[in-house]
Amino acid sequence: MTTSMDRSSASITTVLVRLKWRLVFNRFRTAAGLGTVAFAVVLTPVAALVAGLTAVAGPDTLLVVGPMLGALTWIGWLIAPVLIGAGTETIDLHRLALLPLAPRTLRTGLLAAAIIGIGPVLAMGAGLGFVLQAEGIVATTVAAVAVVVTVVMAVVTSQVALLALSEVLRRRRAQDLATLMASVIVAAMAVATQLMVATADNVDLASFGPIADVARWIPGGWSGDAAARAAVGDLDVAIVQLIGAMALTGVVAVSWNIALRRALTVNDGGYVPRQDGAPLLTRERAGRVIGRAVLAKELRYLRRHPRYRIQVVSQAIVLAIGGAPVVQAIRDGVDEVVLFGAVPGLTSGLMGSNLLGADGRALWAEAVALPSLRPLLRARSLAFAGIGAIGSIVITLILAVAIDGWRFAAPAMGAGVGMALIGAGVGAYVSVIAPTTFPEDSNPNPFAIDQPGMGCINGLITMAGVVTGLIFAIPLLVGLAGARSSTTIGLALALVAPLYGAAVWLVAAKRATALADRRTPELVAELSRT
Amino acid sequence: MIETSPEADGRDDAGPVRLAVQMRGLRKVYGDKVAVDHLDLAVPSGTFFGLVGPNGAGKSTTLKIATGLLRPDGGTVTIDDADVWSDPAAVKSRIGIVPEDLRLFERLTGRESLEYTGLLRGLDPADARDRASELVEVLGLTDGADRLVVDYSSGMRKKLALGNAILHQPSVLFLDEPFESVDPLSVRVLRAVLERLVEAGSTVVFSSHVMEVVERLCDHVAIVHQGRIVAGGPTERLCAGRRLEDVFADAVGSSLPDAALTWLQPR
Structure with missing residues (x-):
């Protein structure tokens, strides 16, 4: 007899991807869609600007921007969903836990669903400049794969973090703390932006070299640097870095698999029952x-x-x-x-x-x-x-x-x-x-x-x-x-x-x-x- | 109009029935959807009145309009002869509400929430404090009394909402799906409190899907379907020996067609 357990990964992936598409399109039928449109309207020019600038930039600039962009993508994807509580709508394990799905099957489907969306598309679009700068089919392929790996690694790491923190994030005090942290981070970014604007005359991209050196050692920075090196023709290093980034993505994916298995079989806390244990200025x-x-x-x-x-x-x-x-x-x-x-x-x-x-x-x-x-x-x-x-x-x-x-x-x-x-x-x-x-x-x-x-x-x-x-x-x-x-x-x-x-x-x-x-x-x- | 006379109420004594709630020609439209369609309803004073109907029948909308939380497109509502829209202050002092969507004062503790509501209702601070303490105990909220409401379970929320609604001993208490998502023990507590309120002379109007509870608790029932009252009266007379669920199904015309789910075959 055929059961849902026997379904192939491919069919589950199709189901989840369709579900995600439906969720994305259904948002446009509601007022919430305006927020999505605003998000796209604001970030599309930013992604286009980054892609445009990197498409015409010189090698030194590419080698600074590449790792920084990759690291920023990875860190942003890691922190933002945790702080703003914005996990993929399809990854609601409370609903999926009751279905007879193997963790690996579920992981493949969830990854495909997570990559569908405006954010991943814009992030990949921002890396287009590196692909356009690369010369020759090998360099172009390496740059394109590196851009995709950067986004995939960011998405997978984000999913692992969300899953690992799911129990904690359901607690009110953790949500309060996340709220406060998000505001501090945004405010700090605003202050940093102001400082950069105030000192704009003294800034050139080369001065970000030390930051790029650090970014190269951050997981997203590896693949970002690989894209940049492929774009400037430093193919040997680019391929090594890309292999490293892919291996790391694989490790993260395996840990995601383990975390999913645990989440699907162990109570994550979400189902534990709670321990119940005359107006001022008048004279009236x-x-x-x-x-x-x-x-x-x-x-x-x-x-x-x-x-x-x-x-x-x-x-x-x-x-x-x-x-x-x-x-x-x-x-x-x-x-x-x-x-x-x-x-x-x-x-x-x-x-x-x-x-x-x-x-x-x-x-x-x-x-x-x-x-x-x-x-x-x-x-x-x-x-x-x-x-x-x-x-x-x-x-x-x-x-x-x-x-x-x-x-x-x-x-x-x-x-x-x-x-x-x-x-x-x-x-x-x-x-x-x-x-x-x-x-x-x-x-x-x-x-x-x-x-x-x-x-x-x-x-x-x-x-x-x-x-x-x-x-x-x-x-x-x-x-x-x-x-x-x-x-x-x-x-x-x-x-x-x-x-x-x-x-x-x-x-x-x-x-x-x-x-x-x-x-x-x-x-x-x-x-x-x- | 339902139940405006002693005869309709099934009573033998002479004289007009005193009405706690009277709705006439109530109408509310959302875009193309008519939520309440010229609804007439009279609730005798001192009764336990159940408003039943399928999902989307207009029960919640009717209760929101009756309590002044939603402006109707037409019609009138009076509570103890005071018009909800022309004399809101008089109506507000007479009613209590437990809505379906239980948003409470999330960052107060349960005890603070009760005291706060008491003070808003014009109780003396000492009275508000005493009643809050007693309600905490009676409703079984002692353990969570000093926790923030945001950390409460749904059962605790229902109990707290009921406490907030009866703190000033309202003349009419409206409850929208009060027993939804509540464990059986909490249901017993809620029921006992409501029965005590009716014994003290108040009128309780509540909507519910749970026919057994309505049949057991309510002495009067009205069935709402597509924004109108399609049947109503004293529960005994309306049911006439049948189960309320069967009366309800007949009134709203709900049954599984013979041709449906034919693929469900014996194994």
């Missing part, structure tokens, strides 16, 4: 109780939710970047630098531009319990304003102590409080017109939202909110400029800025509340959408 007591409860919950979330931790990290990085000229100013004895203390107020206040994001899917519970969303929005918004104001005051005091610039402390603190209120008020309004839900537990990508395809639109609205916040802050910025030369303006700013900020906050919060109450069902529906 009930309202105050609700306001305090919301405020307390928001402060708990600021401590516990990974997305808020990321925002704190981002703030710290922004301050660190901005801190360099401040430190220089302190060294130079420029006491006006104390006025810089007002800036964190605005940025921290604007952190509250998605007040409903952290618990968006549970908004229904608050919506049915509260007669109005007013205390909810106000308390959450005030939490951000408070953090901004306190941050601003603390930084101002530190700067004032550091440079003995007390004459600028009062205007800086007043303006900081005002800016925090402006940021929080504008943030409250943006929260109601462009609400998005932070993914809670399934997607640790720090930039993901739970409304597929809406990221761009919401991003634009949030950006408009930031610009609006800056526009409202112009009078305070003008006041800060005036405070540099006039003590009277400084004192006036210290007194008027908090009042002005409070007025902006009150109007914005009132409008946000009215809008939220009018469209509560739509807000709940929007935040529950997947």
